[in-house]
Amino acid sequence: MTPTITLEHVSRRYGRLSALDDVSLRADAGETVALVGHNGAGKTTLMKLILGLIRPTAGTVRVLGEDPAGRHGARVRARLGFLPESVAFHAAMTGTELLAFYARLKNAPVKANPGILHRVGLSEAADRRVGTYSKGMRQRLGLAQALIGEPGILLLDEPTSGLDPDSRRQVYDTIAELRDRGALVLLSTHALAEVESRVDRVAMLHRGRLIAAGDVAALRRRAPMPVRVRLTVRHCTTQRVLDAVAAWATVLARDPEHLDLAVDPAHRADVIHALDGLREVIEDVEIESPGLEALYRHLTGGDRP
Numbered sequence: 001m002t003p004t005i006t007l008e009h010v011s012r013r014y015g016r017l018s019a020l021d022d023v024s025l026r027a028d029a030g031e032t033v034a035l036v037g038h039n040g041a042g043k044t045t046l047m048k049l050i051l052g053l054i055r056p057t058a059g060t061v062r063v064l065g066e067d068p069a070g071r072h073g074a075r076v077r078a079r080l081g082f083l084p085e086s087v088a089f090h091a092a093m094t095g096t097e098l099l100a101f102y103a104r105l106k107n108a109p110v111k112a113n114p115g116i117l118h119r120v121g122l123s124e125a126a127d128r129r130v131g132t133y134s135k136g137m138r139q140r141l142g143l144a145q146a147l148i149g150e151p152g153i154l155l156l157d158e159p160t161s162g163l164d165p166d167s168r169r170q171v172y173d174t175i176a177e178l179r180d181r182g183a184l185v186l187l188s189t190h191a192l193a194e195v196e197s198r199v200d201r202v203a204m205l206h207r208g209r210l211i212a213a214g215d216v217a218a219l220r221r222r223a224p225m226p227v228r229v230r231l232t233v234r235h236c237t238t239q240r241v242l243d244a245v246a247a248w249a250t251v252l253a254r255d256p257e258h259l260d261l262a263v264d265p266a267h268r269a270d271v272i273h274a275l276d277g278l279r280e281v282i283e284d285v286e287i288e289s290p291g292l293e294a295l296y297r298h299l300t301g302g303d304r305p
């Protein structure tokens with residue numbers, strides 16, 4: 001099967017600045033991939049390369065087996081939906097008029113638009129001028145524009161930035177629905193905690209380099225960070241519990257009824273086994289694996305996404 005998107009050893013320079021450096025990445029139909037990285041890491045540059053808006057300085061980009069900046073670029077782009085980072089629409093047009101305009105540009109049937117507006121929760125506002133829309137509504141209209149023509153590949157540049165929790169959830173619901181229909185959704189974001197449980201894979205960019213890619217479990221294996229284990233124990237039994245797990249754990253905090261431990265991930269099972277033998281004194285256990293944000297900081301040596 002032809003992979004949906006492949007980048008092989010792709011670099012992109014802007015004069016002396018290296019925006020992307022030797023990036024190889026593959027993404028297939030039916031998956032959601034989050035591109036994460038700090039400001040200027042190269043996320044938008046990568047999307048522009050996939051869209052064929054810019055060419056790589058080195059390496060190859062293929063979308064559905066074609067060069068998106070090459071002879072068949074227009075054909076490839078017809079299969080792509082793109083939500084840019086900042087969406088700006090003509091304030092005097094209504095949602096319906098705007099989508100009709102974009103549908104004509106994309107050569108897609110206008111009659112599908114009411115359904116698209118419904119999917120992004122804008123049916124009721126469809127005949128209002130966009131100038132009266134809130135930021136969240138404009139963002140959702142941007143998503144609607146990207147959905148025109150039922151593209152098999154969606155590139156969403158920070159689709160939830162500036163949205164309230166409800167609108168964010170709505171955007172992720174739409175993304176999940178698209179994925180379930182077999183689309184590839186590639187989205188960029190700074191909200192790592194938010195995408196952790198919502199995407200299939202994460203690609204981490206740092207200063208233009210792809211430092212890690214995979215599902216969260218694979219990234220955890222790549223960056224073996226301590227697992228946090230919080231225990232509530234019967235009064236004055238912390239030492240007994242500690243003696244049982246001391247070989248694999250470091251104490252982060254303790255009081256007569258609580259132990260907060262950092263456990264070596266390779267010995268997680270040993271710790272659980274040891275704790276199982278102390279059931280009569282353990283009242284509660286909370287186990288917390290490192291989240292994406294902590295993994296990103298670890299893999300980048302301290303930077304925030």
Ligand SMILES: Nc1ncnc2c1ncn2[C@@H]1O[C@H](COP(=O)(O)OP(=O)(O)OP(=O)(O)O)[C@@H](O)[C@H]1O
Nearest residue numbers: 014017019037038039040041042043044045046085
């Ligand atoms: N047209 C351009 N000319 C010169 N430099 C550029 C151009 N576009 C991007 N850059 C630079 O390339 C680097 C990567 O930018 P890019 O927009 O891809 O980052 P990003 O990860 O999307 O950042 P953000 O999270 O802030 O949107 C940055 O240093 C940026 O200043």
